[in-house]
Amino acid sequence: MRVRFRRWAGTAAGATLMGLILIACTLGNGTSSRAVSTTEVTATEAATTASTWPVFGFTHTQYTVDYGRQQALRTVHNAIAEKRVLQNQHIMGFGALNPEPSPGKYDFASLDDRMELIRKTRGIPVITLCCAPDWMKGGSPGETDWNRIEAAPLPGHYQDFADLAAKVARRYPDVTHFIVWNELKGFFDEDKHRWNYEGYTDMYNRVYKALKDVNPKIEVGGPYPALGGFDAPSELHGDWGNVDQRVLDALRYWIRHNKGADFIVVDGTSESDKGLVPDEFGALKKFSAVNGWLRRHTDLPIWWAEWYAEPADSGWPENKRLAVHAAAMMEFARSRTAAALYWSRQEEGEECPEGCLWTSPRAGGGGKPTALLRLLQEFARSFPQGTKTVPVDVAPSSVLALAQRARIVVVNTQDKAVKATVDGKEVDLSPYEVRWISRV
Missing domain, CATH: 2.60.40 (Immunoglobulin-like)
Structure with missing residues (x-):
């Protein structure tokens, strides 16, 4: 059986818009703030913040707020900067070009632009160390085949990837949190019908050492598997469905064999193979159930690099969409999640897709924050780390x-x-x- 995922990266567009990769997201649209009532913040309320780590934030994807109409860009930049949140960026794909097209030949221009965007909008920067240059996975130096964005580095190039990670860390010394890889992409062993967690952990350990050699204060985490359900027995299950036992096995192996970690990373959807069970709100219990399982196996802080609370093309009205996402973030806050990154869905056109955090800055009058962005910011402000x-x-x-x-x-x-x-x-x-x- 092939391992199943809820969503994968889209087909690469080679020469279109810098050949960047867009991963489809399954969240809903919300352009009005009517369904979210917010009282004025008093000095007493502001004083309750437990730390400067906001817990909640988002990941920049292929299309974001880096180009468009000037007035729209000013509007959205100001809106994002208004309440500081985590902002995550991948080093290749998802808005960034190949950082090392040939061994020792670097091109950080697009990644530099994204990191400057995060600084401009007052984000707390996080970098995801994915994906890998083609020559590290069997391709020809100097070429980039975006259709192979999900391929993992070959074992003989794990150290090369670790060296690239160190180069990135030295280039952006203001970044102190790094996630190693994305969803174990390319590490599934089709012959053994399980994850190649030995290979991933080998690569992770090399990256961990390389980053700590740059700065011991850098915090590093993995393994970032997708917690999908599977039609087979699992030790982690509930009314909401189950988590594929093969993913749990990969997590357990990494926990036991990593040579150092500052946090553990997962991602997942509340949707099971049977849909949202027992209902759209009850299904959210999966998030706290996963956190409970992880805490029985490790004392590392728990990060959700991606989380999804709504099926694709749900057709939900905005008020329901906001209610379900608010309830999901309540689960994260209640179960002491250390970071929860919303996968920011934007598209090339001028429409605001379901689940967007702002209207398109490429449209006239665009760049307006949606109720979903404001909801994310309110949780970041009201439930920072340690609250x-x-x-x-x-x-x-x-x-x-x-x-x-x-x-x-x-x-x-x-x-x-x-x-x-x-x-x-x-x-x-x-x-x-x-x-x-x-x-x-």
């Missing part, structure tokens, strides 16, 4: 709530208006409303 959550009384059970000392986020999971009691006060919630309430 202590506190109990809060809420009724009925169809209303979800997560609280810290100064703020509560409340989500109505019903498609009808609800009269709720939150923290001892009556609150009228519209269908699928997400509301932030001050406690001071």
Whole structure:
């Protein structure tokens, strides 16, 4: 049997728009902020932030806010910079060209531009060390075949990839967090019907050493597998489905055999092979269940490099989309996730695709932040690393709530208006409303 994934990188476009790679995302659109009610931030609320690490953020993909109409770019840059979040960029593909087309011959121009964009928008930078130049995976030096973007380096070139990682780290000394590879791409062993976790861990260990040699304060994590479900027995399962046992085996091997790690990285969707079970909100329990399994096997901080809470082409209205994503981020905050990176879906055209964080800066009047971006920023501000959550009384059970000392986020999971009691006060919630309430 072939291993199955929810989504893969799209076919490369060689010469189109710099030959960059767009990975399709399965999230929904939200261009209005009406469904998210936010109270004014008081000085007391601002003082509750536990650290400067925001936990929540996003990954730049092929199309982002690096070109377009000047006024639209100013609008979106200001919107992103308004509330600081994590911003992740890959070194090749997903908006960056081949950084080392031939051995020892470097081209960092496109990656430089992306890193400058992150600085300009006040992002906390993260770099994903993927993907690899063609000559490291059997191709000819000086050539880039974007159709092979998902191929892994050959074992004989693991050290070359580690050397490239060190070169990247030296070039961007302001980056202190690196993710090694993406979804174990190219490491599935078709003959053994399992992941080649030995090969990946060998490469990871070399990269880890190379980065620490550059700066011991750099933090490094892996292995970044996709936590898909599979129609076979698994030790990790629930009402929401299961996680492919072969992925758990890969995680367990890496945990036992890595020669150092500062955090562990996974990605996944709440959707099972049978859809969203028991429903779109209950399926989100998968995220905290995975975190629970990981904590039984390691004490490393847990990163979700990608997370998906909505099926492709769901057709959900904006208020439902926001409610489901808010509930997902509540799961991450409640289960003490150290980083949760939203896969930022943008497209070449002027339309705002489902799940976009801003309207296209290439369109007239574009570059406007969507309610989804504002929701992400509110979670980053209200639940940074180390924030202590506190109990809060809420009724009925169809209303979800997560609280810290100064703020509560409340989500109505019903498609009808609800009269709720939150923290001892009556609150009228519209269908699928997400509301932030001050406690001071």
